[in-house]
Amino acid sequence: MKIGIIGATGYGGLELIRFLHNHKEMSELHLFTSSEEGVSFSHKFGHLTHIVDHTLQKIDDEQLAKLDVVFTSTPAGVASKIMPTLLHTGPKLIDLSGDFRLKDRQLYTQWYKKEAADEKALAQSVYGLSEWNANKIKVAPLIANPGCYPTATLLSVLPLIKEGLIDATQLIIDAKSGYSGAGNKPSQTTHFSEANEGFSIYKVNEHQHIPEIEQSIAQFTDVTTTITFNTHLVPMTRGILTTAYAPLVGSATEQSLVHCLQQVYANHPFVRVITDATTVNTARVKGSNYCDILVRVDQRTNRATIICAIDNLVKGAAGQAIQNMNIQFGLPETTGLDVVPLFI
Template sequence: MKEYKVGIVGATGYGGVELIRLLANHPHFHVYAVYSSSQDGTELAEVYPHLSNAVYTLQDINPKNMAEELDLVFTATPSGVSSKLVPQLIEEGIKVVDLSGDFRLKTEALYEKWYKKPAAAEAFLQQSVYGLSEWFADEVESSTFVANPGCYPTATLLGLAPLVSKQMVKSNSIIIDAKSGISGAGRGLSQMAHYAEINENMKIYKVNQHQHIPEIESILEKWDEEIGHVTFSTHLVPMTRGIMSTIYAELSEESSVQELHQLYVDTYQNSPFVRVRKAGEFPSTKEVSASNYCDIGVAFDERTKRITIVSVIDNLVKGAAGQAIQNANIMMGFEQQAGIGLLPVFP
């Protein structure tokens, strides 16, 4: 079977290096080249010594040269970089899975309001397919350009989708309390990610201003136009990996915990990376660490008529690199699990 040549732009970030780790075991994709805008000529092992047996030299980004050599490119860049680079790659005919947030929102005005940066041209925003694999696989399969979902939206949307897709949630009733490990802040230095600031501490941030709010709302509206707005709060906790999204919502119809649990089981029975826990059981972040799984537990309070959904992922895998490979597998016609069917690392 043909081996496809893959390039990774942004290979020195946590998402990029996680792509390298996972693709090292992929049966069809070969990491042919890695790129950095600032470290051209540097051996990747100088940046990440744990890759000392993987010989990769960082190259400067040249879309024309990349088009001649590569079948697929992952762009694991900060927001604001992909908006300029990806259109050049698309115009050169390269298939792209973009891990930044630059193509998840569908209008320039919405992107610029929440990201505070210039948007890509609207034609490219419209061209991208939102790669929540479990729900939009048909669109991904026929696409050449996928916008990989954000880490918080992945956990949250997978948790809410079974209900919202059946219009079972009251408008404007969704509250999302989400917590992330510190790797979600990236490798760059900042006061918020400083050890002395985050160790033995928990911080809420971007209150009512997080750029993932419109991403979550826009996808929920695909399933239910009347869903309204969500309240979404994010926190950093002193662990390296993991996201826990605890979601509260009021139901628009009578139900029971048994019926709701069965709805989730039925919805995800053919989704290899979503594991619904037994009724009354709830997942923890370590139980999905370093894997592409999303584990979900549900509870229903018949007194308040409110459902609680607990959804956990590894922010660097299912929330970034793993889901990107899952999307690439679908796009290229491979099994979703190819190269990413790894069990979680525990403890």
């Protein structure tokens, strides 16, 4: 396959390159830029010297149309200007930004503070939650890759909501992320002197992933709800840990919740339902496309605690994007992604 990446110099782009480099079906890789045309990629990123010495190319629709797959790993509001002109010109399109996730254009403008994508292009986009939407992903001309927080949240709670085991109308999610989720552009928030030795909450009740999670719960479970969702920054480079709380429904037990998760993900190689440990750690999925889920029930409160860990740059971004590409081309989902987590 001939593959192109727009936005390759960001963390998501770097991770796409890392995994695609060992993807057995990739024959060509093209890296596109809006501002650094002609620059050697390995000159910018010395760790890729003699590995990825590609020259950054100008974004050109004619060149992009010759490819089999185009990934956009760009800031919000950029892909929505690029993707519509590429639709049905040849390549499969996979967007890692949030531009095509929300089907309600007014909702996108409200939460992202950006102009929404073209209505026709948005109508053709498919939400790329790999384990839940594979049938539509297979035939999609444009995939809206899920956000990192929604990926962890949805994978851990969707089975339990769909089976009526937890009350989604009282769902509370506490989410924590490493600083790579903020991208590689320096800011006061991510400055080492202010980020190190600190633990902060941000976008209180205002995170743009809230409507994405609510929309997906409705899409995959037919349950309409509003959630309480808040995000925190942890002084580490990568990783996401979400902790969801919800009351049990009827006679649901911890055993029935665990069984439900095991049944749903029995044939999904990247989701691991943890039963033989008392904790979940982001280090155990670091650098990999794995998703670890642990569920516990507090009998005193009759409430479930559902914990999920992913690498925000892999399962939460580039890894899931490649997993979706594999689904589109009829390849095993693990192709190019079957790596051992880094852990240390």
